[in-house]
Structures are given as C-alpha cells and as structure tokens.
Amino acid sequence: MPHADSSFVPSSIVSKADFWDHVYTQLVALLEGQRTWVTNLANTSSTIYNSLLAFPAHFGDGERAVNWCGFYVDSQFFPVPRIVMPDDVGSPSKLLLGPFCGKPACQYINVAPSTARGVCADAFIRQATLLVPDVEAYPGHIACDGQTKSEIVSPLILERGTDRLVVGVLDLDCLALGGFTEEDKLGLERIAALVVNACDW
Secondary structure (H helix, E strand, O other): OOHHHHHOOOOOOOOHHHHHHHHHHHHHHHHOOOOEHHHHHHHHHHHHHHHHHOOHHHHOOOOOOEEEEEEEEEHHHOOOOOOOOOOOOOOOOEEEEEEEEEOOOOOEEEOOOOOOOOHHHHHHHHOOOEEEOOHHHOOOOOOOOOOOOEEEEEEEEEEEOOEEEEEEEEEEEEOOOOOOOHHHHHHHHHHHHHHHHHOEO
16 A cells, blocks of 8 residues: 555544544554654654545534644754754753644744743643643643644653653644544544654654
8 A cells, every 4th residue: 555545534434533543543554664753753743634634524514624733852852962942041841843744833842841831831741632622712822823723732651661751742733713622632642652652762
C-alpha cells in the first residue's frame, strides 16, 4: 500500500470512535520498523490532519474545520547544540515546534512553571489532555492562528518503570467552536501513547 493511502477514510466509517480506531490502525502499520521520532511525528501529524479533512462527519455538518495538527517537543530531544532563544534568560524549559500540518506556528513555547502560559504548556505541565471548546475563554491562550476557535492538546508521556517523562505534546486546532469532544480525547490519547512507544527518545 502506498504510504499516502494511510490517510484514506472508507465511507463505511461514520462514527468518531470508529474513525479514531481506523487512524490508530493505520498508524500502527505506518510506524512499524521506524524508531526516529522526527519521522514518526511527521507521518503521524500528516495522517491525522489529512484523515480529519477526509472525514466530514467529524463535524456533523460536513465542515472541514481542522486547521492545524502537530507536535511540540521538549528541547532536550533536539539533536543540535544548545538552542538559544530570544528570551533565553536563565535557560527555562521550552517546547520546540516539531513536525506539523497547517499554517506556520509558534516556534517555541515556554514551559517553565513560573512563566508558562497557553494550552500546550498547561497540558505539558499537568501531564493531562486539555479539551478547550473556546480558546478565547482560555486564560493565557497563545494565538498562533487568530482563526482558531477550539483546541485539544494531549501530552506525550514516556513511562520508564515508575518514572513518567513528558517528551512533548500533540496539538490540534479547529476553526469551529467546540470542535473536539471526549471521543476525540480518547482517540488522541491512544495515538499519543502509540507514538511515544514507537520512538527512541
């Protein structure tokens, strides 16, 4: 099967639960045999983004409203010399923009607990998925795209024995208010776990 077919959604899939099961199954096959996180996150963001665009039932009225899907990754996992940011005073923790589909986005997000703000930073710090039906009502929301109305962010949690390390976040934006539901949350959390376990960090 050509890799591009991984984002094909059969017409027989009409529920969100079945949709996320389908995407998960496609990703299991697509990520098999590849352990590099950049490659796996790139294919995952592309598969989710294009699958959602191919699944109008996701929004009930056929509106194709997902406008961004991608990852922010803890800067310690980037294989480059120390990353210097414009406000790199005291070298606080940062999430750097990783593979994504959509318009250009914020290059980094500060996740130092004392100064962090935004949905991605909060999901990273809390180690929990955040479902935001109206980003304008979310305190400290960072608007990379002013057209985004709702958002969901799931942390990438690597478990090693009893230790839990958050390596990044999976972030989806939507042009519609209330674009994501609990079904999306469950589907994305399952995919986040798959991606983390498929990579060498």
